[in-house]
Amino acid sequence: MQCLLKGLSTISASRGLTVKKLYVAMVGLPARGKSTLAKRIREGLEAEGLRVGIFNNGELRRTRLGRDSTAPEFYHPDNAEGRARREELAQENVAHARAFLAGGGNVAILDATNASRARRAMLEARLTDHPLLFVECRNDDPVLLEASLERKAALPEFAGKTRAEAIASFRQRMDYYERMYAPLEDECCWVRVDSVQNRILEERLGARVPFFHRIRDILVSDWVRNLYLVRHGETTYNVEGRIGGDPELTAHGKEQADALARHFSRVEVTHIFTSTRRRSSMTAAPLKAARPDCRIMALPEFDEIDAGLCEGMRYEDIQSEMPEQYAARMRDKYNYVYPQGEGYVTLRERVERGLKRALFIAGDAPGVLLIGHQAINRMILSHFLYRRTEDVPHIYIPQNQFYHIVATQRKKLFELVPFM
Numbered sequence: 001m002q003c004l005l006k007g008l009s010t011i012s013a014s015r016g017l018t019v020k021k022l023y024v025a026m027v028g029l030p031a032r033g034k035s036t037l038a039k040r041i042r043e044g045l046e047a048e049g050l051r052v053g054i055f056n057n058g059e060l061r062r063t064r065l066g067r068d069s070t071a072p073e074f075y076h077p078d079n080a081e082g083r084a085r086r087e088e089l090a091q092e093n094v095a096h097a098r099a100f101l102a103g104g105g106n107v108a109i110l111d112a113t114n115a116s117r118a119r120r121a122m123l124e125a126r127l128t129d130h131p132l133l134f135v136e137c138r139n140d141d142p143v144l145l146e147a148s149l150e151r152k153a154a155l156p157e158f159a160g161k162t163r164a165e166a167i168a169s170f171r172q173r174m175d176y177y178e179r180m181y182a183p184l185e186d187e188c189c190w191v192r193v194d195s196v197q198n199r200i201l202e203e204r205l206g207a208r209v210p211f212f213h214r215i216r217d218i219l220v221s222d223w224v225r226n227l228y229l230v231r232h233g234e235t236t237y238n239v240e241g242r243i244g245g246d247p248e249l250t251a252h253g254k255e256q257a258d259a260l261a262r263h264f265s266r267v268e269v270t271h272i273f274t275s276t277r278r279r280s281s282m283t284a285a286p287l288k289a290a291r292p293d294c295r296i297m298a299l300p301e302f303d304e305i306d307a308g309l310c311e312g313m314r315y316e317d318i319q320s321e322m323p324e325q326y327a328a329r330m331r332d333k334y335n336y337v338y339p340q341g342e343g344y345v346t347l348r349e350r351v352e353r354g355l356k357r358a359l360f361i362a363g364d365a366p367g368v369l370l371i372g373h374q375a376i377n378r379m380i381l382s383h384f385l386y387r388r389t390e391d392v393p394h395i396y397i398p399q400n401q402f403y404h405i406v407a408t409q410r411k412k413l414f415e416l417v418p419f420m
């Protein structure tokens, strides 16, 4: 009942206007995408003219305690002193958030794990002046956890430790958080999100939550600020008309890779994703040399369609040696599956998985470059273009131009740009 009353209350500003305000508290284990989602909520709401503040406990902890809070023991559930210090920091941010809303802010986001029921009960008890919405981020993708550990290990708080020591330390910290973690359940208003799939898993609104529809929509939106989708440069197989395999680039393919590097040396890109194939990593190589600041990752989900028994063949060989296969593919290219291999229809799941993983790893990066293959890039494009399935295997994928894609809640952009 109290929950309902609080939700229905609106606050009257001095000039008699009704001003709606909201606290949002993120919930989730470390490295589950909470900060990325918090920033997206801020960006989406600010575009509506709202004032949004993020109050991040981790940042406050690093400023106040520095390296003193790096050791995993600081997070041990039985470490009363560590718990007390973390509680103080949480209280401090609660005070900042309250002051922000009192001073004209519309939405205050508390970005922290808020992992235990006790912590959330404290938030509900102290944030009574406006509605409070919890947003829980879930995902247990081991690939993403590994990638996040690598990123965390590079944080300044681990300076002085080897990469392996930093990873072990952060892993231990995560273990401690897992011990105290309790998913949302009895809290008044909450939404549980799969932060990789951008999918709402469960929601409970025990009261009216201002801006909820806006926020919900932000949580489920595709979010990539700038995705540059490139096909690898020309290969020896391309010249011979052969499919699949693991060929290297030709001299012309290397020129294309150089041109790509020249073009992207002037563009803000922080992440480069390739497949595990040589033609993809060779295309990335000059750019990698020019931009050592970029994070480069090879994901097997972006490997070209597996043509099974037809790997290494030319289309005319397939036509003469396996005419039924050739005819079947011509009849229904999307649903056709190569013997002992893949088809577009079976590719969708793994390419989607790769794309979601890449976008999660990139977080709110300003620019992401993905060097894929013909069939792979078609599947990725179909994700953003909503093409009819029968048209997907025919989307145009040149080797001297790239697709520039922007997809956020407020903006969709799609252009084909030449780079040589």
Ligand code: F6P
Pocket (backbone or CB within 6 Å): 238, 242, 243, 244, 245, 304, 305, 307, 373, 374, 375, 393
């Ligand atoms: O020809 C290059 C290539 O990447 C092959 O490895 C792959 O089998 C083919 O393109 C995919 O295109 P399509 O589906 O049109 O045969």
